[in-house]
Amino acid sequence: MKADVINKSSNRVDGYEKVTGKAKFGADINFGNQLYAKTVYSEYPRAKIKKIKLNKAKKLDGVVEIITAEDVPGTNEMFGRFPVLAAEEVKYVGDGIAVVAAESQEIAKKAVKLIVVEYEEIEPILDMKKAVKDTKELVHSDKEDNIIEHSHHLMRKGDIEKGFKGADVILERTYYTPFVDQAYIEPEVVISIPDPYRKGIEIHGSIQNPYSVQENIAKVMDHKISEVKVIHSTIGGSFGGKDESVMMMAARTSILAERTKRPVKMVLTREESMTESCKRHPYEMNYKIGAKKDGTIVAIQDEVYTQGGPYNNKAMFANWRGSVHATGPYQVDNVKTDYYGVYTNTIYGGAYRGFSAPQTVFGIESLIDELAEELNMSPKEIRLKNCLKPGDTFATGQKMGKDNIPIPLKEIIKEVCEKADYEKKVKKFKEYNKKHSEIKKGIGISCTLRGAGLGGEGIDTAGATITIDKDGSITLISDLTEMGQGMRTAHAQIAAETLGVSLERLSFINTDTSIIMDGGPTVASRGTLAGGQAVIAAGKKLKDRLKKVAAEKLNCDKEVIIIKNDQVYEYDNVNNMIDFDELIGVCIAEKGISLSAQGWYNPGPEELSEETGQGNAYPTYVYGCAVTEIIVDTKTGEVGVEKIIAGYDIGTPINPQQVKGQLYGGILQGLGYGLMEEFEQKEGYLKTDNFDDYLIPSIKDIPDINVILFDFEDDFGPYGAKSVGELGIELVAPSLVNAFKNATNNRIREIPLNLERASLGKNLSK
Amino acid sequence: METLSLEFKVNGQEHKLSVTPNKRLLDVLREDLNLIGVKEGCSVGECGACTVIMDGKIINSCMVLAGQAQNSEILTVEGLEKEEGKLHPLQQAFLDAGAVQCGFCTPGMLMSSYNLLQSNPDPDEEEIKDAIAGNFCRCTGYKQIIDAIKLAAERMNRQS
Numbered sequence: 001m002k003a004d005v006i007n008k009s010s011n012r013v014d015g016y017e018k019v020t021g022k023a024k025f026g027a028d029i030n031f032g033n034q035l036y037a038k039t040v041y042s043e044y045p046r047a048k049i050k051k052i053k054l055n056k057a058k059k060l061d062g063v064v065e066i067i068t069a070e071d072v073p074g075t076n077e078m079f080g081r082f083p084v085l086a087a088e089e090v091k092y093v094g095d096g097i098a099v100v101a102a103e104s105q106e107i108a109k110k111a112v113k114l115i116v117v118e119y120e121e122i123e124p125i126l127d128m129k130k131a132v133k134d135t136k137e138l139v140h141s142d143k144e145d146n147i148i149e150h151s152h153h154l155m156r157k158g159d160i161e162k163g164f165k166g167a168d169v170i171l172e173r174t175y176y177t178p179f180v181d182q183a184y185i186e187p188e189v190v191i192s193i194p195d196p197y198r199k200g201i202e203i204h205g206s207i208q209n210p211y212s213v214q215e216n217i218a219k220v221m222d223h224k225i226s227e228v229k230v231i232h233s234t235i236g237g238s239f240g241g242k243d244e245s246v247m248m249m250a251a252r253t254s255i256l257a258e259r260t261k262r263p264v265k266m267v268l269t270r271e272e273s274m275t276e277s278c279k280r281h282p283y284e285m286n287y288k289i290g291a292k293k294d295g296t297i298v299a300i301q302d303e304v305y306t307q308g309g310p311y312n313n314k315a316m317f318a319n320w321r322g323s324v325h326a327t328g329p330y331q332v333d334n335v336k337t338d339y340y341g342v343y344t345n346t347i348y349g350g351a352y353r354g355f356s357a358p359q360t361v362f363g364i365e366s367l368i369d370e371l372a373e374e375l376n377m378s379p380k381e382i383r384l385k386n387c388l389k390p391g392d393t394f395a396t397g398q399k400m401g402k403d404n405i406p407i408p409l410k411e412i413i414k415e416v417c418e419k420a421d422y423e424k425k426v427k428k429f430k431e432y433n434k435k436h437s438e439i440k441k442g443i444g445i446s447c448t449l450r451g452a453g454l455g456g457e458g459i460d461t462a463g464a465t466i467t468i469d470k471d472g473s474i475t476l477i478s479d480l481t482e483m484g485q486g487m488r489t490a491h492a493q494i495a496a497e498t499l500g501v502s503l504e505r506l507s508f509i510n511t512d513t514s515i516i517m518d519g520g521p522t523v524a525s526r527g528t529l530a531g532g533q534a535v536i537a538a539g540k541k542l543k544d545r546l547k548k549v550a551a552e553k554l555n556c557d558k559e560v561i562i563i564k565n566d567q568v569y570e571y572d573n574v575n576n577m578i579d580f581d582e583l584i585g586v587c588i589a590e591k592g593i594s595l596s597a598q599g600w601y602n603p604g605p606e607e608l609s610e611e612t613g614q615g616n617a618y619p620t621y622v623y624g625c626a627v628t629e630i631i632v633d634t635k636t637g638e639v640g641v642e643k644i645i646a647g648y649d650i651g652t653p654i655n656p657q658q659v660k661g662q663l664y665g666g667i668l669q670g671l672g673y674g675l676m677e678e679f680e681q682k683e684g685y686l687k688t689d690n691f692d693d694y695l696i697p698s699i700k701d702i703p704d705i706n707v708i709l710f711d712f713e714d715d716f717g718p719y720g721a722k723s724v725g726e727l728g729i730e731l732v733a734p735s736l737v738n739a740f741k742n743a744t745n746n747r748i749r750e751i752p753l754n755l756e757r758a759s760l761g762k763n764l765s766k
Numbered sequence: 767m768e769t770l771s772l773e774f775k776v777n778g779q780e781h782k783l784s785v786t787p788n789k790r791l792l793d794v795l796r797e798d799l800n801l802i803g804v805k806e807g808c809s810v811g812e813c814g815a816c817t818v819i820m821d822g823k824i825i826n827s828c829m830v831l832a833g834q835a836q837n838s839e840i841l842t843v844e845g846l847e848k849e850e851g852k853l854h855p856l857q858q859a860f861l862d863a864g865a866v867q868c869g870f871c872t873p874g875m876l877m878s879s880y881n882l883l884q885s886n887p888d889p890d891e892e893e894i895k896d897a898i899a900g901n902f903c904r905c906t907g908y909k910q911i912i913d914a915i916k917l918a919a920e921r922m923n924r925q926s
């Protein structure tokens with residue numbers, strides 16, 4: 001089939017508003033008579049709350065309402081144990097204790113300073129390993145240990161003991177990753193208003209997952225779910241992050257809005273955002289790998305601890321994904337992995353682009369390089385030897401390469417290495433490094449496979465509604481959210497392609513929980529994969545209705561009606577035609593046909609055994625390989641990333657330009673992860689909370705990036721498309737540390753590879 | 767409270783406002799003049815989301831007090847689109863080159879790029895990087911932003 005609208009780099013459907021400053025983000029939305037809310041945060045990482053003195057603040061002119069935990073009408077515990085406001089004990093520095101609603105932002109700011117909280121300090125539980133071992137000191141006293149509920153995920157394949165017995169070499173290595181922030185440039189905003197027309201509450205804001213906010217707020221407010229309506233504003237980036245924090249903000253502002261009967265707006269400062277929002281979980285990965293002399297991997301064991309903070313609603317999902325991917329894109333007969341999420345009195349882990357992959361891929365891809373060194377093999381050869389090929393079985397026992405699901409790792413690794421001139425560069429840099437003692441050059445590889453969509457994590461459903469109006473204009477709504485990733489443009493292209501119309505007809509409205517059913521969250525790079533299928537389903541329903549009417553009008557069989565490029569005609573008899581707009585008129589005015597249709601996608605659950613982790617983890621996979629070149633000043637520790645060549649198979653790109661944009665953006669976040677980003681904490685207090693100390697890549701940090709798109713045919717997704725959002729980020733850190741080893745002969749097992757680590761060539765903190 | 771009578775020109779239009787002197791220029795633009803294209807990302811002069819042009823110079827409007835804008839001439843993203851639907855070549859190039867994702871950094875990026883092209887109509891890659899080094903973008907990885915600025919420069923040079 002020749003595509004008319006997809007696989008083309010058309011401009012964003014929401015671009016005009018964004019380049020003119022007209023797009024309304026959360027902070028730009030205001031309602032008449034609104035109040036401004038601000039939270040009083042904990043002063044300690046762990047303490048008993050003895051007394052909260054509100055008197056002075058209450059007396060301040062312009063303060064309208066102050067709430068504490070006592071004022072929560074329904075439950076004070078949301079999904080993942082997150083409290084709306086801490087009642088008896090604060091468990092980290094981001095815990096809220098009271099919230100002020102005032103006539104202006106300034107007054108709210110003043111008022112929170114007047115609130116005095118008396119505490120009794122308790123020794124915080126900060127160290128993850130200690131929290132695991134010591135079950136006397138508990139973050140949650142109703143539990144028997146500090147392991148997060150349902151966060152232990154495992155994989156058992158083959159016979160691990162036997163596997164290691166048959167190995168010629170065995171390596172044991174531990175890798176560490178830090179807390180990092182999504183660092184979207186727009187801080188979180190939520191506005192809650194008493195529903196103007198009925199009982200209930202309406203919530204607007206930078207909300208990645210409107211339905212989970214809806215469900216949690218219903219419980220907090222003691223409302224029916226139908227009485228809570230959530231609409232997201234234009235979202236200034238999220239990458240998984242605008243979730244738990246906006247849920248808490250929505251709870252707090254909703255309570256205030258109902259009590260005051262006025263709209264209540266809460267805008268986080270960058271410092272509040274960095275303190276209160278989720279981070280990428282830090283990992284401690286304890287790997288053991290066994291291989292034959294010829295490089296064949298025979299066994300991998302991995303025990304992983306992922307730091308959750310005091311509350312967590314993601315470790316149970318992220319750890320599953322991690323346990324599935326722990327052995328990387330390699331054929332391994334004997335596997336034993338265990339992932340545990342751990343409660344601590346620190347900032348907390350949540351979703352951030354990649355969702356366990358950036359940590360896991362850093363671990364396994366470092367390990368493979370270490371194995372190659374041990375065996376005196378080239379990093380490229382060891383990967384080519386062990387990477388999954390058609391007929392192999394993944395760690396979950398899933399047979400790869402079945403049912404038109406390609407497994408092109410070998411081809412991708414080869415081609416990327418060739419484009420990067422890998423072998424020649426290895427030699428060249430070796431020569432260079434011999435001659436230069438201070439400045440060193442290095443090159444490193446990493447490769448990956450990534451399960452597309454939720455897989456066994458949940459059911460990958462999605463919904464979309466398409467409505468054609470009288471004039472032929474078309475409105476699309478999805479239950480999934482646009483956060484900048486370009487989902488709307490992809491959906492609009494898919495809808496136009498399915499319907500046979502031009503993209504210009506399409507417009508999009510923001511997800512509104514009251515008009516489209518919850519099909520699951522906008523996560524796991526499933527916007528195109530699952531959401532696109534729902535759009536196709538809706539489009540097909542409408543097209544079928546249109547064809548029926550056209551067939552009557554053109555006096556021919558429905559099956560021979562073609563709708564293409566805004567024209568409707570009989571196949572092989574192009575002159576027997578009707579204009580698309582005219583057909584719409586006939587449908588609505590003459591025939592009374594409904595031109596609104598909902599599409600629903602439900603691939604069914606993936607079946608996996610809980611005891612062994614074995615089964616089909618994902619219906620299909622995406623793949624990638626990156627080669628990174630660096631230059632190191634061994635005196636100063638400065639690492640310059642010169643070049644990244646990365647190849648990805650993400651299926652057919654719906655919009656090649658935007659797909660590349662997703663990959664470039666992901667790659668640069670990956671560079672930040674590998675090189676500079678890290679939350680510093682001391683005794684449970686945050687040392688980094690704004691962009692002056694939490695460093696992210698600026699334009700000055702970008703290397704020469706070359707992205708190659710592969711498109712190995714895969715029937716699973718919509719028009720052959722798969723997943724793209726998360727894949728870009730995960731290959732950079734491992735290829736970077738591998739390049740660093742190549743340059744300096746120092747192996748770094750803890751990221752980021754910042755100045756200290758690079759100049760001393762060892763881990764400082766571990 | 768003491769107020770300040772602020773007279774300045776914004777996007778070609780004269781304004782006379784009465785504001786508190788400690789109000790930031792960012793708030794004056796957003797709240798008093800409803801120019802919501804000026805964004806706030808960090809409030810400490812690091813992210814560049816609040817970038818506007820004041821008297822021909824790039825400034826972070828979160829770091830400038832209203833009083834400092836007295837008698838100045840300011841250009842915000844709203845001033846780039848001369849009439850509804852008639853985009854500045856930079857705006858069009860940002861769309862065409864895929865330089866916009868979430869769009870939160872975009873107004874600031876556009877202002878920094880605009881200022882660059884005013885003084886340097888044919889910048890090379892390094893000059894582009896220098897010009898927007900103070901504007902963070904977390905979404906795009908910057909590559910398509912560089913492409914967009916080059917494209918705009920090329921189109922503008924061809925026009926003139």
Ligand code: FES
Binds near residue numbers: 811
């Ligand atoms: S808000 Fe002004 S520089 Fe970030």
Ligand code: FES
Binds near residue numbers: 236866869906
């Ligand atoms: S497009 Fe999102 S920050 Fe630049």
